[in-house]
Amino acid sequence: MHFVTYPVSRTDKCFTRTKKSIDIMPSELTSMEAYVLGGWDLGVCFSLFLQGVLCAQFAHYTGRNKRDSRRMKLFVAGLALMTTLKSLQSLVMTWIQTIATSGNGQAGSHLLRTHWLAKITLILGAITAFYVQMFFCHRLWAISRNAYLVSVCIILFLAGLISGVVTTFYVFAASIESATGWTGAHLGIILCGDFILTGSTIFYLLQHSRECTLSRSPATSILNSLRRVTLQSAAPAALCVLINFAVDMRINKTIWEPPLVLLAFITGTVLPYFYAWSAMWTLNSREDICLAAANCPYTFNLGISAGSSNSETTQGQHQGNPEPMVKVVQDQPDGIV
Numbered sequence: 001m002h003f004v005t006y007p008v009s010r011t012d013k014c015f016t017r018t019k020k021s022i023d024i025m026p027s028e029l030t031s032m033e034a035y036v037l038g039g040w041d042l043g044v045c046f047s048l049f050l051q052g053v054l055c056a057q058f059a060h061y062t063g064r065n066k067r068d069s070r071r072m073k074l075f076v077a078g079l080a081l082m083t084t085l086k087s088l089q090s091l092v093m094t095w096i097q098t099i100a101t102s103g104n105g106q107a108g109s110h111l112l113r114t115h116w117l118a119k120i121t122l123i124l125g126a127i128t129a130f131y132v133q134m135f136f137c138h139r140l141w142a143i144s145r146n147a148y149l150v151s152v153c154i155i156l157f158l159a160g161l162i163s164g165v166v167t168t169f170y171v172f173a174a175s176i177e178s179a180t181g182w183t184g185a186h187l188g189i190i191l192c193g194d195f196i197l198t199g200s201t202i203f204y205l206l207q208h209s210r211e212c213t214l215s216r217s218p219a220t221s222i223l224n225s226l227r228r229v230t231l232q233s234a235a236p237a238a239l240c241v242l243i244n245f246a247v248d249m250r251i252n253k254t255i256w257e258p259p260l261v262l263l264a265f266i267t268g269t270v271l272p273y274f275y276a277w278s279a280m281w282t283l284n285s286r287e288d289i290c291l292a293a294a295n296c297p298y299t300f301n302l303g304i305s306a307g308s309s310n311s312e313t314t315q316g317q318h319q320g321n322p323e324p325m326v327k328v329v330q331d332q333p334d335g336i337v
Contacts, residue, residue, distance in 0.1 A: 031258050032256070032258050032261065034258070035258035035259065035261050035262040036261060036262075036265065037097070038262055039261060039262035039263070039264070039265025039266055040093075040094075040097070040265050040269070041094070042262070042265070042266050043090075043265050043266040043267075043268070043269030043270060044090045044091070044093075044094050044269065046266060046269065046270045047086070047087060047090055047269050047270050047273055048087060048090070048091075050270060050273035050274070050277060051083060051084070051087045051273065053277060054080070054083055054273065054276055054277060054280060057277070057280035057281070057284055058076065058080050058280065060284050061076055061280065061283060061284055064284070064287060065283065065284075065286075065287075072283075075135060076280070076283070078131065079128075079131065079132070079276050079279060079280070082124075082127065082128045082131060082272070082276070083128065083272065083273060083276050085124070086124050086125070086128065086272055086273075089117055089120070089121070089124060090269065092117060093115065093117050093118055096115065096117075116172075119168065119171045119172055120168065121268065121269070122164055122167055122168055122171070122183065122186070122268070123164050123165060123167075123168040124272065125164075125268065125271050125272040126160065126161055126164030126165075126186065126190075127161070127164075128272035128275055128276060129157075129160070129190060129237075129271065129272060129275045130157055130158075130160065130161040132275040132276060132278065132279045133153075133157040133190075133193065133194075133197070133275075134154070134157070135279050136197055136201070136278075136279070136282075137150055137153050137154055137157070137197065139201065139282075140153065140197060140200055140201050140204075143201060143204045143205065143208070144200065144201075144204040146200075146204075149196075149200055152196065153193055153196055153197045153200070156189055156190070156192060156193035156196065157189075157190065157193050159189050160186055160189040160190035160193060163182055163185045163186040163189060164186045166182050167179055167182040167183050167186055170182060180248070180251070180252060181252070183248055184245065184248045184249060184252060187241055187244050187245040187248055188245055190241060191238070191241045191242060191245050194234065194237065194238050194241060195238070197234075198230060198231070198234040198238065201230050202227055202230055202231065205223050205226050205227045205230065206223075206227065208223055209223040209224065209227075221289075222289055222290070225285075225289040226289065229281070229282060229285050229289070230282075232281070233277075233278040233279075233281045233282050234278060236274045236277065236278065237271065237274040237275050237277075237278050240267050240270065240271045240274050241271065243263065243267050244264060244267040244268060244271065247260050247263050247264045247267070248264065251264070
């Protein structure tokens with residue numbers, strides 16, 4: 001997400017070239033230019049790999065979730081379109097960098113800082129992140145019914161999107177200091193929002209789990225699985241934002257170190273894919289959660305109290321009608337999960 005905010009220093013040149021020699025011979029890259037191009041290439045490679053993973057998830061969703069509402073199908077279609085456009089943007093920039101510049105490394109590095117396609121990298125990722133975050137806010141509302149908490153999350157994510165728009169404006173205006181500062185604000189806001197959203201979701205899932213009267217009922221199994229999926233799906237995107245934010249803060253306080261620039265390029269490129277992957281993993285895990293809950297053994301405590309001497313325990317296999325929590329997951333796929 002920092003593609004255009006880092007100027008390239010040319011102070012480490014050991015010799016000069018004439019204009020003619022630069023046109024004929026491959027240019028010698030500075031350390032910063034090499035890390036800029038390397039970070040971009042690695043970021044594109046990782047993003048294309050994640051796009052392949054997402055294509056498999058989209059195909060899996062299409063084949064196994066035909067009972068979903070039209071609204072949910074449109075959400076998945078929109079997510080597929082966004083990630084595809086992001087991949088096309090990366091491929092076009094790579095083509096221009098390698099073909100149009102005829103292997104001139106300096107020209108390729110300059111292109112990544114000046115071409116309009118490179119300048120929209122942050123806002124493309126911000127839109128995808130906001131799109132997925134609204135899906136998880138809807139999920140939090142289905143679990144908690146807490147309008148105040150959900151409103152706080154939505155306000156934070158909306159502020160993150162607006163800060164991304166402001167950053168893009170300063171990028172096009174070539175105001176490096178302002179763009180870098182707003183990039184940090186953008187990352188900090190969405191990081192805070194992600195932590196609140198994930199923590200609140202886990203809290204309410206734990207609260208629902210404690211309210212279950214059956215120690216190993218299908219409802220308990222579903223809630224335990226949902227907590228696990230929530231943590232596992234949120235971790236990659238949150239970690240990517242955290243690394244990106246830490247790198248941005250480091251760069252703002254010190255000089256632009258080439259390894260940090262490389263890391264910023266990679267994390268900024270793959271971040272929207274992690275958000276999309278998080279949403280698709282959550283959606284595609286529903287059927288497995290329901291099947292596991294429908295076939296898990298459960299235990300009834302028939303005693304009057306915990307200290308009763310004549311308490312009995314019976315254990316059985318749930319094979320008949322699923323409990324209400326199972327039906328919520330199956331019949332309302334755009335609700336609790």
